[in-house]
Amino acid sequence: xxxxxxxxxxxxxxxxxxxxxxxxxxxxxxxxxxxxxxxxxxxxxxxxxxxxxxxxxxxxxxxxxxxxxxxxxxxxxxxxxxxxxxxxxxxxxxxxxxxxxxxxxxxxxxxxxxxxxxxxxxxxxxxxxxxxxxxxxxxxxxxxxxxxxxxxxxxxxxxxxxxxxxxxxxxxxxxxxxxxxxxxxxxxxxxxxxxxxxxxxxxxxxxxxxxxxxxxxxxxxxxxxxxxxxxxxxxxxxxxxxxxxxxxxxxxxxxxxxxxxxxxxxxxxxxxxxxxxxxxxxxxxxxxxxxxxxxxxxxxxxxxxxxxxxxxxxxxxxxxxxxxxxxxxxxxxxxxxxxxxxxxxxxxxxxxxxxxxxxxxxxxxxxxxxxxxxxxxxxxxxxxxxxxxxxxxxxxxxxxxxxxxxxxxxxxxxxxxxxxxxxxxxxxxxxxxxxxxxxxxxxxxxxxxxxxxxxxxxxxxxxxxxxxxxxxxxxxxxxxxxxxxxxxxxxxxxxxxxxxxxxxxxxxxxxxxxxxx
Amino acid sequence: xxxxxxxxxxxxxxxxxxxxxxxxxxxxxxxxxxxxxxxxxxxxxxxxxxxxxxxxxxxxxxxxxxxxxxxxxxxxxxxxxxxxxxxxxxxxxxxxxxxxxxxxxxxxxxxxxxxxxxxxxxxxxxxxxxxxxxxxxxxxxxxxxxxxxxxxxxxxxxxxxxxxxxxxxxxxxxxxxxxxxxxxxxxxxxxxxxxxxxxxxxxxxxxxxxxxxxxxxxxxxxxxxxxxxxxxxxxxxxxxxxxxxxxxxxxxxxxxxxxxxxxxxxxxxxxxxxxxxxxxxxxxxxxxxxxxxxxxxxxxxxxxxxxxxxxxxxxxxxxxxxxxxxxxxxxxxxxxxxxxxxxxxxxxxxxxxxxxxxxxxxxxxxxxxxxxxxxxxxxxxxxxxxxxxxxxxxxxxxxxxxxxxxxxxxxxxxx
Numbered sequence: 060x061x062x063x064x065x066x067x068x069x070x071x072x073x074x075x076x077x078x079x080x081x082x083x084x085x086x087x088x089x090x091x092x093x094x095x096x097x098x099x100x101x102x103x104x105x106x107x108x109x110x111x112x113x114x115x116x117x118x119x120x121x122x123x124x125x126x127x128x129x130x131x132x133x134x135x136x137x138x139x140x141x142x143x144x145x146x147x148x149x150x151x152x153x154x155x156x157x158x159x160x161x162x163x164x165x166x167x168x169x170x171x172x173x174x175x176x177x178x179x180x181x182x183x184x185x186x187x188x189x190x191x192x193x194x195x196x197x198x199x200x201x202x203x204x205x206x207x208x209x210x211x212x213x214x215x216x217x218x219x220x221x222x223x224x225x226x227x228x229x230x231x232x233x234x235x236x237x238x239x240x241x242x243x244x245x246x247x248x249x250x251x252x253x254x255x256x257x258x259x260x261x262x263x264x265x266x267x268x269x270x271x272x273x274x275x276x277x278x279x280x281x282x283x284x285x286x287x288x289x290x291x292x293x294x295x296x297x298x299x300x301x302x303x304x305x306x307x308x309x310x311x312x313x314x315x316x317x318x319x320x321x322x323x324x325x326x327x328x329x330x331x332x333x334x335x336x337x338x339x340x341x342x343x344x345x346x347x348x349x350x351x352x353x354x355x356x357x358x359x360x361x362x363x364x365x366x367x368x369x370x371x372x373x374x375x376x377x378x379x380x381x382x383x384x385x386x387x388x389x390x391x392x393x394x395x396x397x398x399x400x401x402x403x404x405x406x407x408x409x410x411x412x413x414x415x416x417x418x419x420x421x422x423x424x425x426x427x428x429x430x431x432x433x434x435x436x437x438x439x440x441x442x443x444x445x446x447x448x449x450x451x452x453x454x455x456x457x458x459x460x461x462x463x464x465x466x467x468x469x470x471x472x473x474x475x476x477x478x479x480x481x482x483x484x485x486x487x488x489x490x491x492x493x494x495x496x497x498x499x500x501x502x503x504x505x506x507x508x509x510x511x512x513x514x515x516x517x518x519x520x521x522x523x524x525x526x527x528x529x530x531x532x533x534x535x536x537x538x539x540x541x542x543x544x545x546x547x548x549x550x551x552x553x554x555x556x557x558x559x560x561x562x563x564x565x566x567x568x569x570x571x572x573x574x575x576x
Numbered sequence: 577x578x579x580x581x582x583x584x585x586x587x588x589x590x591x592x593x594x595x596x597x598x599x600x601x602x603x604x605x606x607x608x609x610x611x612x613x614x615x616x617x618x619x620x621x622x623x624x625x626x627x628x629x630x631x632x633x634x635x636x637x638x639x640x641x642x643x644x645x646x647x648x649x650x651x652x653x654x655x656x657x658x659x660x661x662x663x664x665x666x667x668x669x670x671x672x673x674x675x676x677x678x679x680x681x682x683x684x685x686x687x688x689x690x691x692x693x694x695x696x697x698x699x700x701x702x703x704x705x706x707x708x709x710x711x712x713x714x715x716x717x718x719x720x721x722x723x724x725x726x727x728x729x730x731x732x733x734x735x736x737x738x739x740x741x742x743x744x745x746x747x748x749x750x751x752x753x754x755x756x757x758x759x760x761x762x763x764x765x766x767x768x769x770x771x772x773x774x775x776x777x778x779x780x781x782x783x784x785x786x787x788x789x790x791x792x793x794x795x796x797x798x799x800x801x802x803x804x805x806x807x808x809x810x811x812x813x814x815x816x817x818x819x820x821x822x823x824x825x826x827x828x829x830x831x832x833x834x835x836x837x838x839x840x841x842x843x844x845x846x847x848x849x850x851x852x853x854x855x856x857x858x859x860x861x862x863x864x865x866x867x868x869x870x871x872x873x874x875x876x877x878x879x880x881x882x883x884x885x886x887x888x889x890x891x892x893x894x895x896x897x898x899x900x901x902x903x904x905x906x907x908x909x910x911x912x913x914x915x916x917x918x919x920x921x922x923x924x925x926x927x928x929x930x931x932x933x934x935x936x937x938x939x940x941x942x943x944x945x946x947x948x949x950x951x952x953x954x955x956x957x958x959x960x961x962x963x964x965x966x967x968x969x970x971x972x973x974x975x976x977x978x979x980x981x982x983x984x985x986x987x988x989x990x991x
Contacts, residue, residue: 196880277878
């Protein structure tokens with residue numbers, strides 16, 4: 060299913076870095092304009108006219124990613140066709156001291172691909188070749204613009220698939236997955252993007268092509284690839300990615316169980332995990348989320364259920380059959396009413412349709428909504444859900460809960476109507492309160508959507524200043540000039556001392572965003 | 577005579593510091609002091625002392641891998657983590673554990689087993705601590721199914737070379753907030769900081785296991801059978817082989833799961849492997865161990881799966897080509913093998929065998945890294961081979977440890 064784009068959210072008070080970089084002093088604009096014009100000319104000469112966009116109307120189509128409340132029009136958009144062209148683009152940016160932001164399909168939900176007003180947006184959508192599918196090595200080699208689902212489509216004839224399955228998998232790109240360390244419903248059993256990327260050719264922030272890892276495991280030296288995956292475009296751009304292919308399971312069995320409420324569904328989840336079962340997925344939706352899904356896709360979930368659980372097991376048939384009976388019994392023992400077992404792929408798809416449409420479906424019952432992404436220890440689930448309900452009641456803001464129950468990754472959907480004064484702010488506050496709850500429970504501010512611009516302000520709630528400074532040591536090693544996706548991830552960017560060969564004021568210092576470190 | 581660094585280390589550790597003895601030498605390099613902090617705070621204080629006095633240091637857990645990597649270029653302080661022990665948190669319902677770095681992995685395993693859980697990391701060197709296992713990233717047969725330390729580590733606390741205590745990650749399995757410094761630290765050989773605490777994701781202990789073994793006639797047949805098992809629907813937890821010098825190769829496949837499932841999968845696997853297969857529940861005695869003797873040369877070989885037979889063939893050719901008997905063992909199903917050369921192998925022969933193995937692994941997209949070797953050989957051969965991204969690695973080291981005081985010279989490119 061396509062990633063839902065939150066509808067009209069321009070009125071949400073952003074308080075973002077975006078608004079800061081959007082209104083530079085006039086003299087800076089003139090100077091920047093000249094730098095960008097020279098850069099555009101160089102890139103047109105090197106890549107061809109068609110690969111460089113500077114028309115204001117065309118640029119506007121790139122002003123946001125999947126998190127539409129942040130909008131910035133880039134100074135320039137470049138569409139490289141090869142890794143070498145991508146490197147040339149970055150090298151030109153580095154030479155000119157111009158920041159750059161990489162963008163894949165633009166489905167990210169944290170504003171990680173939000174353009175820089177005085178920078179270049181490098182769009183990887185033309186790097187779309189599946190270079191190789193090598194079932195004998197259980198590997199595929201991909202360009203970054205390849206769509207996630209296309210990898211599975213290409214590998215399926217050989218009996219393999221690509222395991223990470225973010226809900227946007229029909230349109231999101233592998234390069235974006237690598238930048239964000241994307242997860243998905245099935246990462247409970249199979250892990251995240253970082254567990255499935257074996258190698259990458261990257262363009263460093265200085266414009267050099269560099270191979271990290273490869274087809275064999277355990278390349279000697281620091282695990283720079285492990286550090287690169289999930290770095291949200293701040294350490295460079297992947298131009299080729301080698302991924303692990305996973306054998307298609309012999310059997311997949313899926314059940315849908317209706318519970319009186321989220322407490323019972325949560326208890327069933329704990330019982331399943333506690334019994335030593337490792338399901339491929341355990342997903343939960345509460346009453347409001349069920350209502351929305353029913354209205355949108357008529358998925359036929361049990362009427363009157365206060366919560367539903369989707370449990371999926373996959374693997375060898377004998378293994379799955381034995382554990383599936385156990386899961387069914389544990390659901391019943393924990394208060395499940397109706398249990399529906401998919402008899403065929405069509406019924407399985409129907410069960411999943413309700414879950415996968417949940418984000419978009421909420422748009423049917425509310426004019427606007429915020430998607431939150433927080434993580435809690437699974438055992439804290441009942442307590443945290445009760446507290447979310449209290450927060451919702453206290454503030455008069457409706458919250459629909461959809462989440463990956465197996466790994467404690469919550470996606471509360473905070474509903475509001477931007478046309479009603481005060482509702483947007485109340486929704487924002489409610490969303491923030493839920494995140495604070497996640498941190499307090501010992502969890503994380505993001506399980507799969509990333510920090511981007513949206514959650515920078517929460518990073519100090521999760522990490523100390525020293526923790527964040529240490530992360531930026533890595534940044535300084537990769538990107539001493541601070542040109543790769545600046546203004547994301549870290550609330551207080553640090554400069555790395557004098558960068559060799561760099562001319563002019565530092566872009567972050569110039570924008571008043573950074574202090575010298 | 578007053579000894580300012582020692583006095584400061586004694587103060588930092590509450591008296592747990594002493595002058596080093598000959599037994600504290602690391603890879604033959606003598607140290608001046610040993611500090612054994614009993615808490616995370618004391619460990620940070622000891623590292624601050626080292627920073628203030630410009631002491632070069634090497635962290636030591638159980639000492640099982642002190643002969644790995646290059647010898648330290650300089651050494652003042654051995655930072656002994658064996659008092660930095662204990663399981664800080666084991667939340668069985670969340671399948672996570674937080675443990676101090678000096679805790680023996682086996683001790684952690686025993687605690688977790690009581691709750692029917694495990695840290696799914698094999699232990700090639702018994703006695704190894706959590707910190708040493710993560711710092712060097714050792715792994716074993718079940719990496720095929722569970723991954724390695726990088727995949728199981730979800731949070732890390734470290735003391736930076738300047739003595740500042742920091743952490744990255746957390747104690748939830750799903751977390752993408754900030755850089756994954758845990759992966760950077762995993763396998764960094766102690767060159768970026770002192771690992772003091774690790775959080776891991778755990779797995780349930782399997783209810784049933786089966787082990788299938790058979791002998792095969794050479795690398796090609798081994799490769800064919802491994803590929804058949806990998807392509808089938810039996811979901812092995814490990815596909816191992818043991819190729820002693822001059823003897824037949826033995827294959828062993830580990831299956832884990834519920835009793836009914838394991839029975840079914842064992843039957844299917846036996847059909848793939850052929851009538852010679854022996855089905856049991858015990859792993860062979862060579863399981864998860866390295867194939868080199870004390871005083872021998874230990875080499876890690878990595879390859880794309882399809883390249884494993886070629887790497888085996890290169891090792892098998894060593895007696896004829898170079899007069900050296902090379903034993904090979906490891907995770908054929910994961911593309912990770914270990915080669916052992918006998919004690920007493922000469923320099924020229926070692927270099928020649930290593931060149932063959934490097935050519936074979938490079939042809940299979942992998943590497944041949946000398947993990948351990950007697951001092952005379954270690955100082956004369958290129959332990960690591962070609963390293964992609966070495967310049968960037970040096971820059972990372974420069975950022976974390978600008979004075980090069982943490983295990984200088986132990987890692988790739990003399991880092």
